Amino acid sequence: MNFDLTEEQQMLNDSLRRFVANEYGFERRQEIIRSSSGTDKATWSAFAEMGLLGFTFPEDFDGLGGNAIDTMVVMENVGRGLVVEPYLATVVLAGGLIRDAGNDAQKADILPGIASGERLLALAHYEPGARYNLSHVQTTARKDGDHFLVSGQKTAVLHGGQANQLVVSARTSGGISDETGLSLFLVDASAKGVQVEDFTTHDGHRTAEISFNNVTVSADNLIGTIDDAFSAIEKAVDLGIAALCAEAVGAMEAMNAATLEYIKTRKQFGVPIGKFQVLQHRMADMFIQTEQARTMAILAASEADSNDRASRREAISMAKTLVGQAARFVGQEGVQLHGGMGVTDEMFAAHLFKRLTLINLLFGDADHHLAKVSDGLLARTA
Template identity: 55%
Template structure:
């Protein structure tokens, strides 16, 4: 199988890496984290100008017609730079819902603002009691004439505090854990009855708790079927996991590079500590774990576009297991080989480790996905 990038994909990789190298060093990231939204508005506009927000959308809808590989390229570069901007929340999650569930008319109305960087979206799906069960939805959507009234609370909405619009999952029928009876609804973040409590997460990102109290929406805000949205949510979650795997690979690659460079320059007993064989072995173990993660990230990327709802989750979960395990090994190795400086706020290695640790927890950690793969009969079906 050919894993080489096409000419267009190579140009995309070069352009996004050059943009981040020129304008997004670690000190710039620190300053951006102190902005009111928790990220750089100027960089978000730069991503829009460079077409990065248009990557996964069809050309006839204003996008560039990219697929999972193009998303992987962007996310790996973002992982390497520890980007704070809400690309996952707006483009991958909310944008994924639009691609898979919204009508052509809805996409025509909503996508220009997203692609142009003027409107930010967030997917409000998770709830406190649900943990990793995507079917566990307690927020209700009650019929009100030709529209709906939303009631309930959503938890850990990624970048939900700065989003202009929320895509909210809510139950229109059935009991809390039923697979049927779930709909998706577009809600203006400033609508009456919507309240948000934003907070920083451990990795420097942002999230919000969202409360919905008698929030009225019209029929035009219903995305797809009001009772059969779960398959689209599951597909978007799988695509998000593939994107997170790529981001984690970018972060792990930087941790390994910085650690090897530190071993070459840090001296003890008059010689570089990289000359000690035991530390060379540790760095080699980190490299092996990184390459295992990279291979599984490729698998997740290729399978994220698979329509088969049986094979796609199997590969995605297998990749998430490896990413979680590799992230821990690489992160622990990077911090320990750097010594005390590895855990300081002024040094980037610890921040990379925090990010890959949070990536492991998002949409199910390694243990959760290992159990999921086991229930499906293993990574390779019998």
């Protein structure tokens, strides 16, 4: 496997590092989180101008034809600066579904708008009681003449309150947990019967609880083939997990830098605590965990675009397991080495720890994905 970035990817990485360091500082982030929307239009417009919002879309639809490795580069810098903009929700998840499952008319209508920063989308898929089971969907879409009526409840919709449109999964046939019988619909967030409850999560990001009460959806807004959306949803979530792994690596790198700076300046017994060998060993362990996580994030990104379901899912679960474990270790060690200051809102480390904790839980925690890897190994040896 080639671990080196291309020249273009390295230029992108350098540009984003500078932008995050110079234009998206800690104080600016705090202002954005406290705002009514929880996002920043100027930052989003800057992302559009840099071409980030259409990076992985086809060139025919105002994109740059990139792949999951390009997304990895972007998300590492998102993690490094704890950027709270809806890149994962709009570009990776919802945009990825339109790119992979939508028809040409839908792509032409939606993808250029995402690339320009004018349209925000969110994936409304998870439901109460589903835990991490992707096929557990009780929301229904009932055919009624030339349209559908969508009813149900979606939970933890990432940036659902900021989205103009929602990509909604609904059951059009089959039982509650069947992989068959799922369909995807594009629903306007302002449509009659859609109720959105937006709130801030523990790490400063926004999510929403969304209910649908007999929402009328045109048959033209069916994404892909009816009853056959599960594979597209699964792949979109895998792309989302690969992106989260990269974000975690960026956040761990930032935690290492912040912690190293702190132990170099914090004094005890008249000397910087970084002089104590036991703390040096703990910092070394943090760096080792981060580098191991980086290799797994690269593995996840290299497999995320694959249509080989078994190979892709195994690589994604292995990466999410190790990255989740590393995120927990680095986050906890970073807070410990900061002492009591490590849990205060004034310290960047506290916010890094919160985000690393939430990343571990999103789309399946380390224990969930470890069980998936274990089940796969047992199935092969049976």
